Amino acid sequence: MNTFEDRGKAxxxxxxxxxxxxxxxxxxxxxxxxxxAAELMKLTPEETDAYAKAVIQADFEETGDDDVVRKLLGDxxxxxxxxxxxxxxxxxxxxxxxxxxxxxxxDS
Numbered sequence: 475m476n477t478f479e480d481r482g483k484a485x486x487x488x489x490x491x492x493x494x495x496x497x498x499x500x501x502x503x504x505x506x507x508x509x510x511a512a513e514l515m516k517l518t519p520e521e522t523d524a525y526a527k528a529v530i531q532a533d534f535e536e537t538g539d540d541d542v543v544r545k546l547l548g549d550x551x552x553x554x555x556x557x558x559x560x561x562x563x564x565x566x567x568x569x570x571x572x573x574x575x576x577x578x579x580x581d582s
Contacts, residue, residue, distance in 0.1 A: 495577070502573035503566070504530045504542060510565055511546050515553040525549075539566055 508526030517525055528545070535541040543562050550557040 499570070499573045499577055500533065501530055502576060503570045504533050506569040506573055507542065507546065507566060510569065511550055514550060514555045514557075539563075542566065 505526045508529030509522055511529070512522035512525045515525075529542060532545040533539075533542050543559060543566065546562045546565075547557060547559060550562070
């Protein structure tokens, strides 16, 4: 019985680590995405930092990535940047891979 309980605790700990990793990757992805969009909008370094934080916060509005894409599209279009949803989602995917890579390199 003790081995079974130990296995259960190990699975729970792994699940918690995996969830924390996924959260950190998503937050990093959103920061990278915010920095990418800020560059397109030609924001100052201070504005870029604030905007990246705003993109991170936007992700807490609803489940999934639609809230982040909606924010990016709205802000980029308001700034006069030629952007469409497909390009914003492609950037989201690219920044997700980059964020994951950064964490994997950090852990090595």
